[in-house]
Amino acid sequence: xxxxxxxxxxxxxxxxxxxxxxxxxxxxxxxxxxxxxxxxxxxxxxxxxxxxxxxxxxxxxxxxxxxxxxxxxxxxxxxxxxxxxxxxxxxxxxxxxxxxxxxxxxxxxxxxxxxxxxxxxxxxxxxxxxxxx
Numbered sequence: 001x002x003x004x005x006x007x008x009x010x011x012x013x014x015x016x017x018x019x020x021x022x023x024x025x026x027x028x029x030x031x032x033x034x035x036x037x038x039x040x041x042x043x044x045x046x047x048x049x050x051x052x053x054x055x056x057x058x059x060x061x062x063x064x065x066x067x068x069x070x071x072x073x074x075x076x077x078x079x080x081x082x083x084x085x086x087x088x089x090x091x092x093x094x095x096x097x098x099x100x101x102x103x104x105x106x107x108x109x110x111x112x113x114x115x116x117x118x119x120x121x122x123x124x125x126x127x128x129x130x131x132x133x
Contacts (some may be wrong), residue, residue, distance in 0.1 A: 003028040003105060008115075010037045012131060015047065015118045020023035020119045021056070024109045027069060030062070031103035031118060038120060038129040045128050047118040048089035049073065051082030056112030059106065066094035072103070082117070089119060 002022040009016040015037075017020060019030045033046070039045045049062070054092045063069040071082065072090050081087060103118075122128030 003030060007103075011081045012038060012129075013120050014050075015120070017116055017118070018116045018118070021060070021105065021107055021110060021112050021114075024027075024107065026105070026106050027063065027065075027104045029065075029102060030116070033101040036120070038131070040127065040129060041103065042100055043096065044123055046099075046121055046123070047103070048091050048093050048121055049082070049103075049116055050119045051080070051117040051121065052087045052114065053080040053083075054078065054112065054114045056107065056110055056114065057106035057109035057111075060107035060112060060114070062112065062114075062116070063104040063106060064091055064092045064094040065100045065104050067097075067098035069104060070094040075112075089120075 004020045006018045054075045060075040061071050062073045120129045
């Protein structure tokens, strides 16, 4: 695996991470929610994907980490998502009992750069993140 992650911002409600890939990856970690400011617990501290900007040489899948990983978004070539009015954020739709909240990346033999803006979201019960940061 050859993935380099650089956290550009980690605030109370938003985290922005730049990921650079230099080879083939299978379920490589690109976001560990337990390392984010305000983390409370697995399965309660979740994020949504609000914006993505990418330039990749081959098919790349962004995955929600779970017992059976779920594809959140597929990338190819150059592009962006979430920068136009009305584009919804991508919620973690992995099975609640199996998800970790983390985000992974799987790609073919390629190089690329991906910048993702995550938003920290609380559950309907109010559990999720502390108000630090």
